[in-house]
Amino acid sequence: DSPALSWLEASGALPEGAEALLGSDLPEDASEAYAIRSLTRVRDAMAKGRTLVLYSMDVIYEALYDVLNQRYVRRRRDDGQIERMLRLAIGARSQLCTVAESFKLVVLVDCEQAFNQLDVPFLNRFEKQLVDPVELLNTADAKLFQDVKAWADLVAKEAGCELVAGGLSDTSLAALVMSRPGGTEE
Numbered sequence: 001d002s003p004a005l006s007w008l009e010a011s012g013a014l015p016e017g018a019e020a021l022l023g024s025d026l027p028e029d030a031s032e033a034y035a036i037r038s039l040t041r042v043r044d045a046m047a048k049g050r051t052l053v054l055y056s057m058d059v060i061y062e063a064l065y066d067v068l069n070q071r072y073v074r075r076r077r078d079d080g081q082i083e084r085m086l087r088l089a090i091g092a093r094s095q096l097c098t099v100a101e102s103f104k105l106v107v108l109v110d111c112e113q114a115f116n117q118l119d120v121p122f123l124n125r126f127e128k129q130l131v132d133p134v135e136l137l138n139t140a141d142a143k144l145f146q147d148v149k150a151w152a153d154l155v156a157k158e159a160g161c162e163l164v165a166g167g168l169s170d171t172s173l174a175a176l177v178m179s180r181p182g183g184t185e186e
Contacts (some may be wrong), residue, residue, distance in 0.1 A: 002055045002108045002176065004131040010178040011136035014106075015051050023056035032090065035059045039088050042067075042105075046086065049100030055108040061122055063090045067105065068125035133174035145177045 004074075005022075008014045023029050038060050045052040046067070066087040073085045073096060080155055083181075085096045111156060114123060137145055152168045 002110070003133075004108050005053060005055055007131055007136055007175060007178060008053075008106075009132045011133075011138070012054065013136060015104075018051040018053060018106075019045055020055065021054040021057050023054075023059060030059055035063065035090055039063055039090060043088060043095075043097045043158060046097055046099045046103045049102035051104040051106065053106045053108060057107075060090075061107075061118075062107075065089075065090055065122075065125075067099075068122070072099065132171065133178055134170050137177065141177050145174050148173050148177060 005020060019041070021041060038057060041050060042060065042064070045151060056067075066089070071086065073083050073087070075085055076082055084099045084101075086099050087094050088097050108131070109118060134145065149170065152173060156162060
């Protein structure tokens with residue numbers, strides 16, 4: 001489970017109703033049946049114009065190349081309206097799927113995975129952002145973060161170490177501030 005997804009949700013950076021697909025290392029999650037079920041959810045999000053967040057969904061990334069390339073096919077419907085469509089493909093099978101204007105796809109990957117495991121052509125299809133909880137704090141939470149950080153720095157100094165026991169780094173302190181009940185409300 002990616003902490004970045006929790007940070008994005010807690011900060012309100014993801015729109016209301018955003019959906020997440022989370023993969024795993026389980027053998028069942030590498031099957032073609034799982035990939036097809038996952039692509040069905042991608043297709044539904046595309047058609048309804050929702051934001052979809054993918055994490056550890058390596059099994060379907062290859063099927064999304066036309067989506068990521070924004071290689072739209074435009075087709076005139078019976079009512080005269082033009083609809084945008086994209087091809088989802090798995091193996092030898094492919095399907096044209098409707099894409100609403102408001103559809104957004106967010107792919108979360110760990111830095112190590114991006115540098116060591118994912119194909120460069122896949123990564124080149126994205127705007128890349130480093131998700132840091134410190135940068136996601138609203139004004140009130142940023143003030144609280146500074147107060148908590150000052151306290152943690154004082155405790156660490158008095159204990160003669162760089163970090164407070166438990167490794168309260170800036171990242172973990174910001175995540176702690178974000179995770180408290182009512183943490184993102186101004």
